[in-house]
Amino acid sequence: MKSRDKAPLRWLQWPKVRVQLVLLALALSLFATAQAAAPHKLEPLPPPTVMVFGDSLSAAYGLDASEGWVALTAQRLARAKPGWRMVNASISGETSAGGAARVVNEVARVRPTVVVIALGANDGLRGLPPRETRRNLARMIGAAQGVGAKVLLVGMRLPPNYGSEYTHAFEQNYRDLAKLFDTALLPFLLEPIARDRSYFQADNMHPVAAAQPLLRDHVWRALDPLLK
Known part of the structure; x- marks a missing residue:
């Protein structure tokens, strides 16, 4: 039970660079998802x-x-x-x-x-x-x-x-x-x-x-x- 309790904390032991890369990948993923969900830009209306x-x-x-x-x-x-x-x-x-x-x-x-x-x-x-x-x-x-x-x-x-x-x-x-x-x-x-x-x-x-x-x-x- 003790080993399982400590398992979720192992990522804290990763090198700082590796943590930054993981966070960057997550941010890029969220940005791509937001872009895909955003409505397409509407073309401007023509003059009357x-x-x-x-x-x-x-x-x-x-x-x-x-x-x-x-x-x-x-x-x-x-x-x-x-x-x-x-x-x-x-x-x-x-x-x-x-x-x-x-x-x-x-x-x-x-x-x-x-x-x-x-x-x-x-x-x-x-x-x-x-x-x-x-x-x-x-x-x-x-x-x-x-x-x-x-x-x-x-x-x-x-x-x-x-x-x-x-x-x-x-x-x-x-x-x-x-x-x-x-x-x-x-x-x-x-x-x-x-x-x-x-x-x-x-x-x-x-x-x-x-x-x-x-x-x-x-x-x-x-x-x-x-x-x-």
């Missing part, structure tokens, strides 16, 4: 961002990019909301299907505060079924809201030669989706210039540079409340 998904009307087709309404809105945003930025993810020729195919990756990468969805015009011009456009736009809205972004849905109208039934269903998509997802709605992007031929390029579809400030002001009135 407005992200635009559009087609050639938002990509400044036929103009210098700096002349387009998106670039002009970015300038106003910088003045009105210092620290905010604008990302233009618009592509000429884009359909709602194209936007829906890339929206998840884009919003995950940028983490926008506000998403402006200005797609559907090319769907209408190609006579695509309105239900397909509706489904694609719904996916885009859902993806944007899924990362916590507010949404401004920007609508479009078609020429009357597409028929009243088709044009009505096309335009109704935007109203229905805005109501369903509780988003802001700008019913018609080209409303300030639609009746003035001088505001359009030779193709009678794409606005000239002089029209872009009018489009900027038109969009800004719907966008500004979302920047609060």
